[in-house]
Amino acid sequence: MKNLLLQIFTWWNGQTLGTRFFTWRHGKKVGEDELGNVYYEGPMTSWGKPKRWVVYKGYAEASAIPAGWHGWMHYRTDVPPSAEAYKPREWQKPHVENATGTPFAYRPKGSLAATGERARVTGDYDAWTPGN
Template identity: 50%
Template sequence: MLKRIFTWWNGATLGALFDIGRRGALVGEDEQGNRYYEERRPSIEGRKRRYVIYNGLAEGSRVTPDWHGWMHHTVSEPPTIAPLKRQRWEKDHVPNLTGTVKAYRPKGSLARGGVRQASSADYEAWTPDSGDRS
């Protein structure tokens, strides 16, 4: 309960839940359990604000491409009404895994514990004994 009151990164705070529940209407939910809302009345700018309440960690990369388009007013209909047409070559959405156990660690990465191969572009420190006086 205290997490809900004081932390925004573990989903929405109680204040945000109250405010969105009062002004918005639930539009849909994605496969990760994130819930999407839209204001009932347009704002001063003339369009309705849209909100996401994350299921767990509040990380923007967890919003799938179809819901991202709706959130940013790129498409007018939410994916619950007009699903985004998937192409054969498209991969499934994967959130940003940086900082997690599943993060990409290339060869030579310190996180992988390896030493990378030498490169022709590597820096070579100058020493006074090298004989080059230019």
């Protein structure tokens, strides 16, 4: 029952009922990536390309699509990684979960969200203060 309610009322936990029905009616499974995401291709769009979509395994996060599948999803190639011996280039990094809003989020030096005391301005710059 919980899974059914998640499909009805949320879009970020896998696929909705609408997506499930569309996939069942029109989707042709093209492949699956190492994270468990499943990729589909469907009928032609109004601009002459086949519709492509992904059903995420678990939480829907666009950055969880590996580089090879990203190229296929965005029509940079017509050959999906599952149909070729795709190997990511050495500079293509594996997926790292988005840490925004967590204690592990990136907080650069000087950020108001960073811990510690901000360094005093040095050099030829003087910060404006009211009354000067």
